[in-house]
Amino acid sequence: MALGGLVAGLFGSLLGLGGGILIIPLLTLVFGLPMQSAIATSLVCVIATSCGAANLYVKSGLADIRLGMTLELGTTCGAIIGGLLAGIISHNVLSFIFSLLLFYAAISIITKKDKVECQSGDSSEKTIHHYKVENYPLGIVGSFFAGNISGLLGVGGGIIKVPLMYLGMKIPLKVATATSNFMIGVTAVASCFIYYSRGDLSLIVTAATVVGVFIGAMLGSRILTLIETLWLKRVFVLILVYLWLKMMFTGLGVKFLIF
Amino acid sequence: MSKPKTAYDYISAVLKWGSYLSFLIVLIGLVFYAFTTPTFQVTLHMRALSIGQLAKELLEFKPTALINFGLLVLMLTPILRVIVAIFSFVLEKDLKYTLVASGVLAVLIFSLLIAT
Numbered sequence: 089m090a091l092g093g094l095v096a097g098l099f100g101s102l103l104g105l106g107g108g109i110l111i112i113p114l115l116t117l118v119f120g121l122p123m124q125s126a127i128a129t130s131l132v133c134v135i136a137t138s139c140g141a142a143n144l145y146v147k148s149g150l151a152d153i154r155l156g157m158t159l160e161l162g163t164t165c166g167a168i169i170g171g172l173l174a175g176i177i178s179h180n181v182l183s184f185i186f187s188l189l190l191f192y193a194a195i196s197i198i199t200k201k202d203k204v205e206c207q208s209g210d211s212s213e214k215t216i217h218h219y220k221v222e223n224y225p226l227g228i229v230g231s232f233f234a235g236n237i238s239g240l241l242g243v244g245g246g247i248i249k250v251p252l253m254y255l256g257m258k259i260p261l262k263v264a265t266a267t268s269n270f271m272i273g274v275t276a277v278a279s280c281f282i283y284y285s286r287g288d289l290s291l292i293v294t295a296a297t298v299v300g301v302f303i304g305a306m307l308g309s310r311i312l313t314l315i316e317t318l319w320l321k322r323v324f325v326l327i328l329v330y331l332w333l334k335m336m337f338t339g340l341g342v343k344f345l346i347f
Numbered sequence: 348m349s350k351p352k353t354a355y356d357y358i359s360a361v362l363k364w365g366s367y368l369s370f371l372i373v374l375i376g377l378v379f380y381a382f383t384t385p386t387f388q389v390t391l392h393m394r395a396l397s398i399g400q401l402a403k404e405l406l407e408f409k410p411t412a413l414i415n416f417g418l419l420v421l422m423l424t425p426i427l428r429v430i431v432a433i434f435s436f437v438l439e440k441d442l443k444y445t446l447v448a449s450g451v452l453a454v455l456i457f458s459l460l461i462a463t
Contacts, residue, residue: 132418139366139424147359157432157447164454168461273362273425274451278458280422285462295377295414298421302370 094300096133098308108134108243109193111297112186113331117338121293123182124174127242128283129294131276133301134244138273140305145266152263155221155253156270162231163238163245163275170239171279175286177240184339186241190332193247194325222258230256231271239279244272354435361431365424372417379410426455 096110108130115126145151174182221227230252238245246268253264283289401419404412429452436445 132421135421135425136366136370139362139421143359143362143366146355146362149355153354153358153432154444154447157429157444157451160429160451161447161454164451164458168454168458171458172461274429274455277422277425278455281459281462284422289418291411291414291418292377292380294418295373295380298418299370299374299377302366 094304096297096301096304098304108241109190109247109328110331111301112242113190113335115293115297116183117331117334119293121290123179123186124283124286124288125290125293127174127182128280128288129290129297130242131280131283132289132294133298134238134242134276135273135280136298136301137305138244138269138271138276140302141308142266142270142273145269150263151266151270152221152259153267153270155259156267158224159227159231159249159253159267160271160274162228163235163249163271164278166232166235166237167239167275167278168282170236170241171282174240174279175282180339180341182241182339183335187332187335187339189237189241189243189247190328190335194328194332196247196251197321197325197328219258219260219263223256226256227252235275235278238272238275239282244268245275246272354432354439357431357435358428361428362424365420365427369417369421369424372420373414374417376410376413376415376417379413383410426452429455 096108096114111130111133112123112126115121115129116123121129142151146153177185231249234245234248234252237243237248246265249268249271250261250264253259253267254261257264259267401412401415405416429448433445433448433452436448
């Protein structure tokens with residue numbers, strides 16, 4: 089479990105995801121946890137990843153804390169509603185909804201591949217150009233939705249927030265990624281306590297996974313600049329597609345070949 | 348550049364030490380748990396405790412209580428981060444973002460109230 093957390097933390101910080109997208113399938117499919125429990129564990133891990141990575145982003149000034157705070161108004165409200173919803177939805181339905189998110193994650197990684205490559209090519213000198221934040225209303229509404237997904241499914245929601253900030257609010261990709269990471273911790277906390285008091289948080293499972301994620305995230309944010317992420321992405325997409333099918337069939341209650 | 352630097356520094360420090368501290372507590376708890384439990388098996392059904400019970404078990408040095416405490420520290424870190432942000436915005440006389448950050452804190456407190 090700790091090893092799984094380590095891998096998830098490493099992938100998560102390298103690709104700017106919360107890590108929850110791997111932790112939840114791992115805990116439900118391999119260790120047989122109910123969805124609600126896996127989500128609670130994942131939320132705690134998401135907080136850990138966010139704290140670990142965001143402190144570096146904040147220190148370097150890459151994360152825009154003012155923008156982050158503003159959007160957090162949306163994400164936290166959404167997260168509370170998501171957290172409450174998860175309490176009344178069944179394990180299978182949650183699995184099915186989660187599988188849709190996996191599918192979306194795979195698609196978004198495939199489509200943004202070339203864009204990221206040219207981005208990292210021309211901005212390697214690490215200077216942040218001045219930018220003006222546009223479209224605050226869109227940002228808040230989108231953040232509410234992202235927070236909702238986060239609270240309902242136990243992921244960070246960066247996969248929605250980063251394109252939202254980058255495409256919708258005209259924020260540089262690196263700043264959007266850093267700011268999203270900064271916001272994730274607070275968003276996860278808003279729904280985490282709901283799971284906690286509902287008794288969904290499994291102590292030992294969470295402890296083991298969190299320790300793994302911590303180490304993975306620390307390693308990840310330090311080797312981020314050294315690594316060629318193209319192959320990493322390809323492997324990751326394959327994993328996501330497999331998990332998507334697997335979770336979908338689980339959610340539907342059907343057994344199909346290897347899934 | 349020097350003015351916004353302070354808020355960034357404080358927030359960064361909270362995130363850093365909050366996560367290190369909780370990591371350490373959880374790790375110690377986990378090691379204790381592994382040594383005190385004859386067969387180190389993952390019990391899926393051991394749930395998080397209520398605050399009152401946690402305090403009691405913490406005084407008895409139960410490893411699971413230690414783990415639980417560490418996880419709580421982790422969960423409280425982002426809330427502390429918001430509080431620190433409010434203070435640093437106040438110091439910078441940044442009224443708009445003091446209000447924004449206070450709003451975020453209010454939502455978080457609201458979530459705690461629903462939870463309990």
